[in-house]
Amino acid sequence: MLIKRKEFLQIGSLATASVFLPKFLKAFEKPAMVPPGNKVVVVIQFSGGNDGLNTVIPVTNDIYYKSRPRLAITKEKALAITGDVGLNPALTSFRELFDDGNLAILNGVGYPNPDRSHFRSMDIWQTASNSNEYVNSGWIGRYLDAQCSGCDKPTQALEIDDILSLALKGENNNGLAFKDAAKLYRTSNEQYFRDLQKAHEPGEETADYLYKTMSGTLSSADYIFQKSKLHPTSEIYPATNLGKDLKTVASLILSDINTRVYYVSLGSFDTHVNQENQQKRLFTELSDAVKAFTTDLKKNNRFEDVLMMTFSEFGRRVTQNASGGTDHGTANNMFFIGGGLKEKGVLNAMPDLQNLNDGDLKHSVDFKEVYATVLNKWLGADDKMILGKTSNYLNFI
Amino acid sequence: MPVSNRIKNQHLLWRAAFGPMAENAADLENISQKQLWKLLIKTSSKKPEKMVIASGLFDGMMKGVQDVVQLQKLTAEQKKAIRQQSRDGLKSLNQRWLQEMINSEAQLRERMSLFWHGHFACRVINIYFQQELLDIIRNNATGNFGELLRAVSKSSAMLQFLNNQQNRKQKPNENFAREVMELFTMGRGNYSEKDVKEAARAFTGWGFNLQGEFVFRKNQHDDGSKTFLGETGNFEGDDIIDIILKQKNTAVFITKKMYRYFVNDNPNEEKVALLADRFFKSDYNLATLMEDIFISDWFYDDKNIGTKIKSPIDLLAGIRRLLPMELEDDNMQLLFQRALGQILFYPPNVAGWPGGKSWIDSSTLMLRLRIPQILTANEAININPKSDDDVMMGQMTEEKKAAQLKKGFGKMTGASVDWDAVSKVFAKQPREKLLPLISETVLQASSRSNNAMLDKYLNNDSRENYIKSAIVHLMSTPEYQLC
Numbered sequence: 001m002l003i004k005r006k007e008f009l010q011i012g013s014l015a016t017a018s019v020f021l022p023k024f025l026k027a028f029e030k031p032a033m034v035p036p037g038n039k040v041v042v043v044i045q046f047s048g049g050n051d052g053l054n055t056v057i058p059v060t061n062d063i064y065y066k067s068r069p070r071l072a073i074t075k076e077k078a079l080a081i082t083g084d085v086g087l088n089p090a091l092t093s094f095r096e097l098f099d100d101g102n103l104a105i106l107n108g109v110g111y112p113n114p115d116r117s118h119f120r121s122m123d124i125w126q127t128a129s130n131s132n133e134y135v136n137s138g139w140i141g142r143y144l145d146a147q148c149s150g151c152d153k154p155t156q157a158l159e160i161d162d163i164l165s166l167a168l169k170g171e172n173n174n175g176l177a178f179k180d181a182a183k184l185y186r187t188s189n190e191q192y193f194r195d196l197q198k199a200h201e202p203g204e205e206t207a208d209y210l211y212k213t214m215s216g217t218l219s220s221a222d223y224i225f226q227k228s229k230l231h232p233t234s235e236i237y238p239a240t241n242l243g244k245d246l247k248t249v250a251s252l253i254l255s256d257i258n259t260r261v262y263y264v265s266l267g268s269f270d271t272h273v274n275q276e277n278q279q280k281r282l283f284t285e286l287s288d289a290v291k292a293f294t295t296d297l298k299k300n301n302r303f304e305d306v307l308m309m310t311f312s313e314f315g316r317r318v319t320q321n322a323s324g325g326t327d328h329g330t331a332n333n334m335f336f337i338g339g340g341l342k343e344k345g346v347l348n349a350m351p352d353l354q355n356l357n358d359g360d361l362k363h364s365v366d367f368k369e370v371y372a373t374v375l376n377k378w379l380g381a382d383d384k385m386i387l388g389k390t391s392n393y394l395n396f397i
Numbered sequence: 398m399p400v401s402n403r404i405k406n407q408h409l410l411w412r413a414a415f416g417p418m419a420e421n422a423a424d425l426e427n428i429s430q431k432q433l434w435k436l437l438i439k440t441s442s443k444k445p446e447k448m449v450i451a452s453g454l455f456d457g458m459m460k461g462v463q464d465v466v467q468l469q470k471l472t473a474e475q476k477k478a479i480r481q482q483s484r485d486g487l488k489s490l491n492q493r494w495l496q497e498m499i500n501s502e503a504q505l506r507e508r509m510s511l512f513w514h515g516h517f518a519c520r521v522i523n524i525y526f527q528q529e530l531l532d533i534i535r536n537n538a539t540g541n542f543g544e545l546l547r548a549v550s551k552s553s554a555m556l557q558f559l560n561n562q563q564n565r566k567q568k569p570n571e572n573f574a575r576e577v578m579e580l581f582t583m584g585r586g587n588y589s590e591k592d593v594k595e596a597a598r599a600f601t602g603w604g605f606n607l608q609g610e611f612v613f614r615k616n617q618h619d620d621g622s623k624t625f626l627g628e629t630g631n632f633e634g635d636d637i638i639d640i641i642l643k644q645k646n647t648a649v650f651i652t653k654k655m656y657r658y659f660v661n662d663n664p665n666e667e668k669v670a671l672l673a674d675r676f677f678k679s680d681y682n683l684a685t686l687m688e689d690i691f692i693s694d695w696f697y698d699d700k701n702i703g704t705k706i707k708s709p710i711d712l713l714a715g716i717r718r719l720l721p722m723e724l725e726d727d728n729m730q731l732l733f734q735r736a737l738g739q740i741l742f743y744p745p746n747v748a749g750w751p752g753g754k755s756w757i758d759s760s761t762l763m764l765r766l767r768i769p770q771i772l773t774a775n776e777a778i779n780i781n782p783k784s785d786d787d788v789m790m791g792q793m794t795e796e797k798k799a800a801q802l803k804k805g806f807g808k809m810t811g812a813s814v815d816w817d818a819v820s821k822v823f824a825k826q827p828r829e830k831l832l833p834l835i836s837e838t839v840l841q842a843s844s845r846s847n848n849a850m851l852d853k854y855l856n857n858d859s860r861e862n863y864i865k866s867a868i869v870h871l872m873s874t875p876e877y878q879l880c
Contacts, residue, residue, distance in 0.1 A: 163760055188763055207876060209757070210879070
């Protein structure tokens with residue numbers, strides 16, 4: 001006979017966690033209320049290595065068309081944004097955002113000695129390390145460390161996912177990952193866990209750390225769930241993964257939750273074969289979700305406070321391969337979307353296709369400069385401490 | 398309260414093995430730690446049986462192909478098929494080895510092998526290479542560190558992973574030489590950049606053939622004079638390893654890492670120095686070092702017991718050792734590994750899994766707390782990891798994902814536990830002593846759960862149900878994450 005669920009973990013009452021929390025864990029229970037005007041970052045990770053050249057297309061560059069006889073997107077099909085630059089045809093809402101002055105494109109973003117393994121390069125981007133360093137904390141996690149040393153507010157950085165990415169793991173603080181606020185609440189709202197917490201006597205350091213994490217999770221689950229219900233959005237979002245994720249993000253941005261960074265991902269962009277269809281499908285999902293999201297924010301007068309940024313672990317090679325796809329490359333472009341951009345449109349020169357490194361683009365901007373800019377100028381944080389170095393700031397925000 | 402003999406024995410079993418198992422958990426009251434240690438040594442003394450997933454030259458050729466010229470001759474479809482085959486192979490090897498950690502009597506060997514698997518971290522998607530590397534590790538896990546280091550350094554897996562195939566006289570690649578010193582032997586600060594360059598020159602020509610065998614390519618080797626760590630000569634790779642082993646720093650680095658892994662995340666420098674000294678004098682005899690640690694009195698100090706966070710593999714193997722079970726779906730173990738952040742054969746990078754508190758965040762902790770229930774009560778598990786391309790245990794295309802969602806992916810069924818075997822552990826106990834004994838068998842942490850609180854959650858229908866519910870509840874605690 002198996003143990004029945006209800007015998008094991010009785011679903012608790014709706015009483016908030018605070019009733020049961022021992023005193024030393026209560027520090028968390030005073031979330032700093034954030035007034036509207038709170039600047040927020042939404043990171044969209046393109047997993048798998050998005051092909052930047054078919055995203056922001058150099059429509060007057062012969063080398064591009066010669067290198068990709070089968071895959072190149074013609075000037076006619078691309079969504080023109082300048083005389084020389086077009087967007088992937090699936091990114092229709094991005095063109096509208098461009099027209100409204102709410103889109104910026106940064107070309108040639110990368111890092112020295114690029115690594116072509118997905119995992120390693122993603123680690124480098126998420127930890128903001130050099131390519132010969134191994135770092136165990138992410139740039140957003142270290143932002144959390146800097147923001148709240150001594151306190152525990154995992155809700156300051158949230159990932160919409162079942163698994164927390166390295167980007168959101170700090171040395172002492174971690175962000176929190178969840179796919180669905182109600183589910184997070186249900187799975188953590190167990191009377192048994194609350195009773196365990198109540199019975200725990202602090203003492204041994206590692207056990208206390210585990211209890212602190214559990215306590216933070218339980219009360220965050222409560223907090224997030226309550227906040228997410230405050231402003232159910234009236235906007236209709238597409239029924240895709242990203243659509244649902246951005247809907248969750250919007251409902252929280254519109255509440256007074258203290259979250260500063262949201263992290264979502266889309267993939268897989270690993271288009272070794274059959275690139276055209278795969279990229280089209282993903283970009284359609286992206287474009288539709290971003291359209292609903294930005295419309296929602298605009299209607300609620302929060303678009304000025306939100307900066308969306310996209311990145312991928314690497315771009316792809318300039319030359320197409322023999323299977324209708326492209327292989328792993330290096331530097332890539334990033335999109336910035338928001339109502340508060342200071343510089344708009346194409347921010348810098350398109351990649352130089354004449355001057356390649358073994359068939360790969362050379363980077364012209366180090367991605368750590370982008371992070372430094374966002375941390376310093378948007379989040380008002382100490383980028384030097386978080387990134388461990390002094391960086392040049394960019395001017396788009 | 399003084400630590401009981403049972404807790405001490407379980408401490409040894411959690412650190413030098415994968416925790417107590419149902420069959421012998423009852424006997425841990427009376428045996429001494431020294432006797433138990435002798436048993437561990439004895440049961441690990443036989444040569445391990447090789448785990449073979451990819452066999453024969455054909456497999457080696459196909460799965461071992463990494464040579465650019467060879468690769469270019471293959472079509473995209475063939476390449477994809479080979480990579481898929483390799484991923485599937487790694488999945489099987491993962492399950493095989495985990496099975497061994499759970500059931501093998503050679504517990505000490507498998508535990509040491511897992512340590513070395515994280516130390517000599519290697520991430521190549523090539524079943525043949527990984528299978529050979531694992532075999533090298535399992536054969537040398539409790540032997541001599543120098544021999545282990547040399548064999549690993551000559552393995553196709555490591556030479557491939559650290560780019561030594563590209564290390565040629567005309568165009569040296571320093572990656573291999575650098576990591577051997579930084580992560581495998583001495584650690585940063587004990588050599589100069591010049592030493593890295595000179596060692597890289599000495600390693601030129603070290604490579605492997607299409608069968609995955611080590612070869613020394615003389616025509617690619619730089620046979621000029623090198624100066625490395627103060628010695629000068631026309632060194633080759635083996636000379637560099639000899640010189641590295643002559644450095645006391647190597648013994649200190651390895652000892653410290655073992656202390657962190659087996660004893661405490663915060664090493665006691667004085668103890669490390671003493672241990673390293675004996676390890677160095679023994680010419681890197683691992684049996685000596687392990688014995689120095691595991692039969693010392695201080696190993697059983699309060700501050701070392703129940704204060705380490707179990708790795709995901711420790712957790713999974715530990716549950717399955719105390720609760721013998723048949724899994725309805727083996728893939729569940731891979732999903733757990735992935736969701737908890739430790740997939741065998743996929744370390745995050747050459748530095749291995751950082752361990753300690755880095756295992757824990759909100760998501761991993763809440764899943765850890767639910768795993769005992771998922772396994773024993775067929776509770777649905779609903780985790781959908783994002784596609785991770787070169788990490789995924791099998792390529793997760795959008796189509797596959799959609800198909801899996803339709804089928805109800807994430808709703809994996811649990812396991813059937815042999816509760817009779819488990820109940821026998823506690824057979825002779827009077828009812829009032831039952832809960833304290835179960836608690837002492839399951840938990841190592843000194844901050845143990847409050848039995849009075851726990852009691853109200855337990856199923857009193859029958860003795861067996863009481864035992865079951867007590868174990869599952871105790872395993873669903875923060876304390877159970879500690880060993």
